[in-house]
Amino acid sequence: MLKHTLNLLENTVxxxxxxxxxxxxxxxxxxxxxxxxxxxTNARPDAxxxxxxxxxxxxxxxxxxxxxxxxxxxxxxLNSSLSRSRALEELSIGEIHVYSTATRNNWExxxxxxxxxxxxxxxxxxxxxxxxxxxxxxxxxxSVEDLQKFVMGGGQQWTSxxxxxxxxFNVAGGVKYKNLFKMFEFDRFDFFPRSTNNIYKELKKxxxxxxxxxxxxxxxxxxxxxxxxxxxxxxxYLAVRLEKGLNKLIKNGRYDEIFMTHHKEGIERSxxxxxxxxxxxxxxxxxxxxxxxxxxxxxxxxx
Numbered sequence: 001m002l003k004h005t006l007n008l009l010e011n012t013v014x015x016x017x018x019x020x021x022x023x024x025x026x027x028x029x030x031x032x033x034x035x036x037x038x039x040x041t042n043a044r045p046d047a048x049x050x051x052x053x054x055x056x057x058x059x060x061x062x063x064x065x066x067x068x069x070x071x072x073x074x075x076x077x078l079n080s081s082l083s084r085s086r087a088l089e090e091l092s093i094g095e096i097h098v099y100s101t102a103t104r105n106n107w108e109x110x111x112x113x114x115x116x117x118x119x120x121x122x123x124x125x126x127x128x129x130x131x132x133x134x135x136x137x138x139x140x141x142x143s144v145e146d147l148q149k150f151v152m153g154g155g156q157q158w159t160s161x162x163x164x165x166x167x168x169f170n171v172a173g174g175v176k177y178k179n180l181f182k183m184f185e186f187d188r189f190d191f192f193p194r195s196t197n198n199i200y201k202e203l204k205k206x207x208x209x210x211x212x213x214x215x216x217x218x219x220x221x222x223x224x225x226x227x228x229x230x231x232x233x234x235x236x237y238l239a240v241r242l243e244k245g246l247n248k249l250i251k252n253g254r255y256d257e258i259f260m261t262h263h264k265e266g267i268e269r270s271x272x273x274x275x276x277x278x279x280x281x282x283x284x285x286x287x288x289x290x291x292x293x294x295x296x297x298x299x300x301x302x303x
Contacts, residue, residue, distance in 0.1 A: 036074060037074070038073070038076050039073050039238065040078065040095070041059065041098050041099060043079065043082070053262075054118070054197075054262045055119075058249070058255075060075065061245070061254065062246045064245075065245045069244075083157060085157065088107055088110060091230060091231075092110045092232065094235065096232060098229055098232070098235075099230050100229050101227060103159065103227070104162070104284065105284060108288070110233070111230040112231040112236060112239040113229075114239060115288060115289070115290050116229075116246045116247070116290070117297065118227045118228065119259070119263070120259055120298040121226055121296070122267070123227065124225045124226075125220055125221070125298075126193035126220065127193070127194060127215050127216065128193055128219055128220075128221070129184070129202070129215060129216075130215075131212050132212045132213075132214050133212065135214065137150075138150075138218075138219060141219060150190040151170050151171075151188075151191075152193065153172055153174070153184055153189035153191070154174075155180065156174060159284070160193075163223060163225065163285075164223070166283045172188050172189040181206050184210070185209065185213075193221055196263070196267060197262065199266070200215075200266060203215060219277075220276070220277045221277070221278050221280060222277050225285075226285075229246075250295060259298075277300075
């Protein structure tokens with residue numbers, strides 16, 4: 001009898017403790033959900049390197065727009081930039097939370113892609129940096145085959161380089177961005193295709209050491225090559241948050257506003273409407289590329 005009574009008392013105490021702990025957990029749950037999270041992402045760009053400022057701006061806006069629902073955050077850029085292959089490894093194991101880069105199939109397989117082109121695909125429109133002495137040669141180009149007779153410059157790990165190579169272009173690759181301009185200076189390649197949002201800034205930046213470098217005045221290439229945010233598979237909740245935040249930016253018009261703030265000058269100066277555009281299919285893009293969402297893609301106004 002005594003043993004039975006002690007067992008009843010013990011069970012009663014355990015149940016009360018469980019109920020108490022459950023109640024305390026429920027009380028704390030809102031604060032847990034709203035706890036500040038640390039988000040590791042691309043290294044902060046060098047002040048002189050303007051290429052990565054825009055994706056970072058969109059990332060911050062998307063996080064801010066979802067703070068009420070998902071809670072506060074601290075963005076912690078990496079201390080130094082990584083090669084793309086190393087970045088993917090770090091992303092896949094959760095050492096990096098989110099990373100912006102041009103898409104590739106292996107990135108879409110090993111990370112969570114947010115399939116909203118951060119630059120509205122504008123970087124797919126490329127003008128050509130050439131040498132002044134070759135201007136007449138490039139002025140006679142009418143087709144892809146004509147252009148493939150010349151050597152192209154590109155980064156060895158760039159997604160566009162992989163696509164151009166697969167399309168039959170002869171690409172002289174370099175590892176570091178700045179070194180590509182040195183290679184061009186020493187005639188390691190004949191032309192350097194650059195996006196409209198970068199090319200005029202690059203011309204101004206490198207002109208003092210390369211006075212014979214010009215932008216070819218009549219040609220343009222178009223190779224679809226969207227830049228996405230990629231989220232570590234270890235943090236799927238962050239992918240949900242960022243997709244929701246970017247779609248909110250699209251809906252309230254802020255996405256287009258930020259896009260034009262950063263790209264208007266390049267769009268106007270490139271004069272794409274009056275250029276001969278050579279359109280190329282990107283052979284390495286996923287079938288899941290969101291071409292059907294027209295609002296996500298920039299398209300030059302018809303002339």
